[in-house]
Structures are given as structure tokens and as C-alpha cells.
Amino acid sequence: MQAKTTILSLPKEEFVHPGTRACTGCGLAIAYRVGLKALGKDTILIVPPSCLTVLQGLFPIASTKLPCLNVTFASTAAAATGILAALKTQGKEHTTVAAWAGDGGTSDIGLQALSGAAERGDNFIYLCYDNEGYMNTGVQRSGTTPIGAITANTPFKGKLQQKKEVPAIMAAHNLSYVATCSAAYPLDLFDKIRKCIDMPGTKYFHIHIPCPPGWGYDPRYGIKIGRLAVETGYYDLYEIVNGEFKLTAASEKLVEKRKLIPVREYFRAQSRFKILTDAQIEDIQKQINTKWERYYKKED
Amino acid sequence: MHIIENGNVAAALGVKLCRANVIAAYPITPQTPLTEKLSEYVESGEMKAEYIPVESEHSALAVCIAASSAGARSFTATSANGLLYMHEQVQWAAGARLPIVMCVVNRAVGAPWNVWNDQQDSISQRDTGWIQMYCSDHQQIIDSVIKAYWLAEKVSIPIMVCYDGYILSHTYMPFDAPDQEQVDAFLPPFKPDYALNTEKPANLNTVTLPDVRMDVRGELAHGYMEIRYLLQEEMRAALAVAAEAEKRFADIFGRGGDPYIEPYLCDDAEYIAVGLGSLTYQLRVCVDALRKEGLKVGVMGVRFYRPFPDVAIANALKGKKGVIVFEKALSYGYEGALVSDLKSALYEHLAGTGDLPMVQNFIAGIGGRDIRTEDLTQTLRAATKSRVAKEPVWIGLKL
Numbered sequence: 001m002q003a004k005t006t007i008l009s010l011p012k013e014e015f016v017h018p019g020t021r022a023c024t025g026c027g028l029a030i031a032y033r034v035g036l037k038a039l040g041k042d043t044i045l046i047v048p049p050s051c052l053t054v055l056q057g058l059f060p061i062a063s064t065k066l067p068c069l070n071v072t073f074a075s076t077a078a079a080a081t082g083i084l085a086a087l088k089t090q091g092k093e094h095t096t097v098a099a100w101a102g103d104g105g106t107s108d109i110g111l112q113a114l115s116g117a118a119e120r121g122d123n124f125i126y127l128c129y130d131n132e133g134y135m136n137t138g139v140q141r142s143g144t145t146p147i148g149a150i151t152a153n154t155p156f157k158g159k160l161q162q163k164k165e166v167p168a169i170m171a172a173h174n175l176s177y178v179a180t181c182s183a184a185y186p187l188d189l190f191d192k193i194r195k196c197i198d199m200p201g202t203k204y205f206h207i208h209i210p211c212p213p214g215w216g217y218d219p220r221y222g223i224k225i226g227r228l229a230v231e232t233g234y235y236d237l238y239e240i241v242n243g244e245f246k247l248t249a250a251s252e253k254l255v256e257k258r259k260l261i262p263v264r265e266y267f268r269a270q271s272r273f274k275i276l277t278d279a280q281i282e283d284i285q286k287q288i289n290t291k292w293e294r295y296y297k298k299e300d
Numbered sequence: 301m302h303i304i305e306n307g308n309v310a311a312a313l314g315v316k317l318c319r320a321n322v323i324a325a326y327p328i329t330p331q332t333p334l335t336e337k338l339s340e341y342v343e344s345g346e347m348k349a350e351y352i353p354v355e356s357e358h359s360a361l362a363v364c365i366a367a368s369s370a371g372a373r374s375f376t377a378t379s380a381n382g383l384l385y386m387h388e389q390v391q392w393a394a395g396a397r398l399p400i401v402m403c404v405v406n407r408a409v410g411a412p413w414n415v416w417n418d419q420q421d422s423i424s425q426r427d428t429g430w431i432q433m434y435c436s437d438h439q440q441i442i443d444s445v446i447k448a449y450w451l452a453e454k455v456s457i458p459i460m461v462c463y464d465g466y467i468l469s470h471t472y473m474p475f476d477a478p479d480q481e482q483v484d485a486f487l488p489p490f491k492p493d494y495a496l497n498t499e500k501p502a503n504l505n506t507v508t509l510p511d512v513r514m515d516v517r518g519e520l521a522h523g524y525m526e527i528r529y530l531l532q533e534e535m536r537a538a539l540a541v542a543a544e545a546e547k548r549f550a551d552i553f554g555r556g557g558d559p560y561i562e563p564y565l566c567d568d569a570e571y572i573a574v575g576l577g578s579l580t581y582q583l584r585v586c587v588d589a590l591r592k593e594g595l596k597v598g599v600m601g602v603r604f605y606r607p608f609p610d611v612a613i614a615n616a617l618k619g620k621k622g623v624i625v626f627e628k629a630l631s632y633g634y635e636g637a638l639v640s641d642l643k644s645a646l647y648e649h650l651a652g653t654g655d656l657p658m659v660q661n662f663i664a665g666i667g668g669r670d671i672r673t674e675d676l677t678q679t680l681r682a683a684t685k686s687r688v689a690k691e692p693v694w695i696g697l698k699l
Binding site for chain 2: 041042043044046053054056057058059060061062064065066067068069070071072074075077078079080081082083085086087088089090095112113115116119120
């Protein structure tokens with residue numbers, strides 16, 4: 001087991017200039033800053049249209065200090081393949097290729113290219129930052145918007161369908177590494193990136209990203225809400241290493257504690273869930289409890 | 301070395317001789333034998349390149365865009381709906397000024413499904429900012445691929461090398477496959493001004509504002525409009541660079557001619573048939589027959605469609621009695637795209653001079669409908685006699 005990184009041992013070198021165009025309290029700004037520290041200087045990034053495109057700045061000014069290729073919405077993972085192929089012909093296989101895409105760009109329009117690259121076993125890290133909607137275009141529903149969330153195009157009834165389980169889809173590609181993370185636990189993200197960086201083939205990260213304007217909460221509560229998602233057992237932090245599933249970090253601790261915060265607290269802290277009835281919340285609570293009973297049993 | 305092979309192999313050989321670094325492709329008829337051949341070259345070790353069997357055409361061009369951005373000479377090929385599925389990426393490659401070469405093995409587009417030849421696929425990509433070259437035989441296919449890499453890398457604009465599906469892609473003809481040394485002498489290794497690298501980071505294709513903007517050093521950087529204006533200007537300037545490519549090519553390989561048009565018996569002709577691709581070689585047979593009847597006819601192939609060689613075309617057609625444009629595609633709701641462009645060039649350069657020829661438009665071979673040489677000859681003969689009332693006229697239509 002590698003030593004856990006702390007705020008004191010985190011590398012000092014910054015790859016994101018201060019003063020990005022992210023919204024106040026943006027969870028992505030945290031994950032991106034720490035994630036790039038983990039990826040390091042010898043990295044080429046790929047970014048499709050998303051909040052990150054905006055965060056990075058407007059030509060000719062860029063907030064990212066690493067080389068970065070902006071690509072079309074549906075082509076992120078294929079672009080990673082292209083850069084890898086070029087690097088291979090140039091003998092630069094030491095360079096890390098990392099794609100950062102939003103949840104719409106991953107679970108919806110980018111899924112085909114991602115599946116293709118993963119099936120080919122292309123050696124790169126794909127990071128999906130999941131703020132649970134098309135936040136950059138004004139908060140429309142995506143494949144990963146959770147049930148019950150009000151968005152700009154599910155305005156009254158909230159989203160009626162379940163969140164698409166992209167990490168499970170990616171795990172079905174038999175990847176060497178699949179992990180879930182949260183902007184509320186940036187050091188966990190750092191450690192997980194460092195852990196898998198030399199593993200073969202495609203590595204997939206799914207990062208839960210609290211979004212103040214999209215989720216409806218005061219920007220200062222982003223970390224609190226991100227943590228609530230984990231501590232209520234609603235969003236789980238785990239790794240799937242060569243097919244082996246394991247809860248990690250704060251979620252792993254929950255197994256030891258065997259005590260979850262009621263999910264109501266997570267829902268009631270955000271205005272996007274305001275139409276969820278007590279009965280619906282109770283129903284979701286039951287699903288969470290069932291899921292966690294399975295985790296406890298596995299541990300026993 | 302002279303060999304007998306099909307058109308797809310001619311293209312594949314050209315790509316191999318150009319030492320492409322990265323090849324990405326998705327199967328579509330009639331392009332498949334071309335990319336199968338490339339996979340064979342790479343897998344056997346005969347060609348040193350990365351061959352990526354992607355999951356879609358959109359990704360095929362994505363791989364080329366990214367590889368080219370990272371400094372690799374890139375190639376893909378497609379046909380019909382594959383090209384249409386790429387459309388977003390086609391525009392992107394041009395906007396990003398990447399010298400990708402793509403063979404378009406011309407095929408009709410759906411719906412309804414049709415796998416046979418016409419040119420609606422590449423013609424529909426006319427306004428994407430790509431250079432388009434059209435080939436009439438196998439020699440032109442292999443030569444065009446080689447010239448295309450030199451030109452694309454010189455002007456930083458991607459190039460489509462278009463040739464007719466089946467008629468050229470699947471037929472066997474003798475042609476000269478140049479020596480590697482000759483090609484190496486013609487085409488230096490790809491060295492872009494900037495390629496993605498970790499020593500000198502840059503953020504490519506970022507959001508660019510409508511107006512110019514100051515960078516951190518206080519220097520003005522282009523707005524979106526300036527970037528797009530330069531694409532147009534450099535596309536027009538590419539016409540002269542294409543002539544340079546043709547001359548360099550002729551010096552090394554000992555063949556070539558006019559880079560823009562390919563005239564046949566045009567000097568003394570009163571009427572000239574115009575077209576793109578293999579159809580113009582079929583029209584030579586008609587012209588030969590009509591010459592025996594005493595009709596002064598010629599045929600002119602347009603080799604370069606974008607940038608449009610308006611001056612060369614206007615000069616070639618100046619003072620002729622009639623121009624008859626045959627097309628395997630059209631801009632629905634009006635007429636063939638080529639005839640519109642041609643008329644615009646004639647108006648621009650010849651209006652008011654008294655040298656403006658009459659122009660007629662015929663549509664043929666849509667969806668692979670057999671183009672009978674007798675029908676073409678008859679059409680051409682009739683077009684020299686009088687103007688047909690309703691245009692464009694569809695040849696061989698059974699309604």
C-alpha cells in the first residue's frame with residue numbers, strides 16, 4: 001500500500017494558472033488542479049467542449065500549463081488514440097495522455113469513441129468529471145443526471161430515469177483500472193491517478209463534481225455536499241483493479257463505521273431535488289441500504 | 301516500376317511511399333480494399349506506421365486530427381455515408397489547419413441505400429475548407445496522393461483525393477509505381493511549425509472570440525474571423541503552390557501537366573465537355589467519335605475543384621461557343637455544383653467581352669446508373685446543336 005498523500009506532501013508545482021474562468025465554488029477547479037499535479041509535467045491533455053473548455057480560458061490566454069488539444073464533442077477518446085499513435089512513432093511513449101471530459105461528453109455523445117478506445121486497449125487515462133448534467137450549456141439533463149433532479153429540460157417533474165452507471169460500463173471493458181472519485185476528496189484522486197499511471201491500457205476515472213449553479217446551493221458548501229454524497233452512501237468511492245472491486249477512502253471507512261448519514265440530508269441541501277417527496281427519498285434510502293448491506297456482507 | 305493493379309492499391313501504394321506515420325480507418329464499401337491493403341503493409345512490417353482500426357469514421361478523422369496535431373503524417377480514407385458521418389471532423393481539420401490527406405472513394409449517399417458510384421459525397425463537402433483533387437485514372441490516384449502530402453504540408457490545409465468508386469477503385473490498369481528514392485526526394489519528412497509537446501506546451505483550438513484580443517504580453521491575437529479569413533486567403537494562394545507541386549513532381553518523376561485542368565482536343569474546339577474524374581476519360585471516346593463526324597468538340601477534366609481554378613477555367617473556355625458540364629452530383633434545388641462554380645468563373649472573367657460561351661448542365665450516373673457512351677455521345681452531339689430547355693438534364697432517366 002502506497003503512502004497516502006497529504007496536503008503537505010502534495011507536489012508544489014502548479015499546472016493551472018490562478019484566476020480561471022470557473023464559477024465560484026466549482027468542484028472541477030479543485031479536481032483539475034490536483035489531478036494535473038498527479039499527472040505531472042510529461043502529460044498531453046485532450047478536452048472536448050465542456051465547462052473545462054471555459055475554465056481553460058479564451059484564446060490567446062490559457063489557464064492550463066500543459067499541452068492541450070481541444071477536440072470535438074464526440075471524439076475525445078479517439079483523439080487520445082491519435083496522440084498516442086503519434087507519440088509512438090516519435091519514440092515518446094513515456095508521455096502520459098489524459099482526456100478530461102464532462103458527463104455529457106462521456107456518458108452520452110462520447111461513449112462510442114470511449115468504448116472503442118477502451119476495447120483497443122489504448123494506453124491513456126480518461127477522466128470523466130461528473131457534475132450530473134450539461135452545465136456548460138445551462139443545466140440540461142444528461143445520462144448521469146440522477147433521478148429526481150430538476151434541470152433546464154426536466155423543469156417540473158425532475159429527471160424520471162436512473163443515472164447511467166458509466167464506471168460499470170467501463171469495467172465491462174476489462175480495464176486494468178476503473179476508479180470513482182469526488183472533488184470533495186481531491187487527495188484520493190491524486191493517489192488514485194498516481195497508482196494507475198503506469199498500468200496498461202485505458203484507465204477510467206469517474207469524478208463526482210458538485211456544481212453550485214447546477215445543483216442549487218451556496219458556493220461555500222461544495223465540499224460539504226460532495227462529502228455528504230459519499231457519507232450518505234449515495235455516491236461510492238471505489239476502485240476496480242484488474243476486475244477486483246474494492247471500496248476505497250471515505251467509502252471504505254463507512255464499512256467500518258456501519259453508519260450512514262440519512263440521504264435526506266444530501267437531497268435537502270440542494271434545490272435541484274426540491275420536488276423529491278419524502279416517500280421518494282425513503283425509497284432511495286431503501287435502495288442505498290440494500291446496496292450497503294451487500295458491501296457489509298462482502299466485508300464479513 | 302510499371303505494375304497492373306486496382307485503383308485502391310494505387311492509393312495505398314502512394315500512402316506507403318509517402319511514409320505516413322498514422323493511418324486510421326473504418327470499413328465502408330468501396331474504400332475497404334484500400335485500407336485493408338494498408339493494414340497488410342503495416343502488419344507485415346513492410347510499412348512503418350501505426351494502423352488504428354477505429355470504431356467509426358468520426359473517430360477515424362479524430363485520430364488523424366490528433367496525430368497530425370502531435371506532428372505525425374496522417375491518412376484516412378472513406379466513402380459516402382462515412383464521409384458524411386465525418387462532416388464535423390472534416391470542418392475541424394481544416395479550421396485547425398492540419399495537413400491530413402484523405403482518399404474519398406466516391407459513392408452515392410443514402411437514403412435510400414446505394415453502394416454504387418456517384419460524387420455526391422465529396423461534392424457535399426465542398427465548403428469545408430479542404431482542398432479537393434479529382435482523379436481520372438490509376439496513375440493520377442497514386443501521383444495525386446504523393447503531390448497531396450507535399451502541398452498539404454506546404455499550405456497547412458487538408459486534402460481530399462477523390463476517385464470514382466468501382467470504376468477506378470476496383471478496376472485494374474497499368475501504372476507507374478514510383479521508386480521510394482524518388483518519393484523521398486520529392487517529399488521531405490513532415491515538420492510542422494508546432495506540434496503538441498510537453499517541452500513547449502500550447503493549448504490548441506481554444507474558444508476564440510469574435511474580435512481580436514490581447515495576449516499576456518500585450519500583443520494582439522487573431523479573432524475567429526481573422527483565423528477564418530486566413531484559411532480563405534491561403535486556400536486561394538494554394539493554387540499557385542499547387543502549380544509549384546506539379547512542376548517539382550514533373551522534374552523528379554517526368555510526368556505531369558496542367559495542375560488544375562486536363563484538356564483533350566480543346567485548342568480548336570468550339571464546344572467543350574467538362575467534368576470531374578473518370579467520366580472525362582469516357583467523354584474522350586465521345587469526342588473522338590464526334591470529331592469523325594466533323595464536330596469541333598473537346599473535353600476538359602477539372603482536377604482541382606477547391607480551391608477553384610477560376611482563371612485557368614475561364615482562359616480555357618474563353619471564346620468557345622458552348623460548354624457542356626456533366627456531373628455525378630448536384631446541389632438539390634438548383635443544378636450541379638460544378639456548373640454553378642464554372643458559370644461564376646466565366647461571368648467574373650469574361651462578362652461583357654463577347655467571349656462568354658453558352659453553358660449547359662447534364663446530370664449522369666447518379667447512384668451508379670450505367671452511363672452509356674452512346675448516350676453521352678448523343679447528348680454531346682445534341683448540345684452542340686441547340687440549347688436544351690429545362691436544366692439540369694438527367695441523362696438516361698426512365699420516368
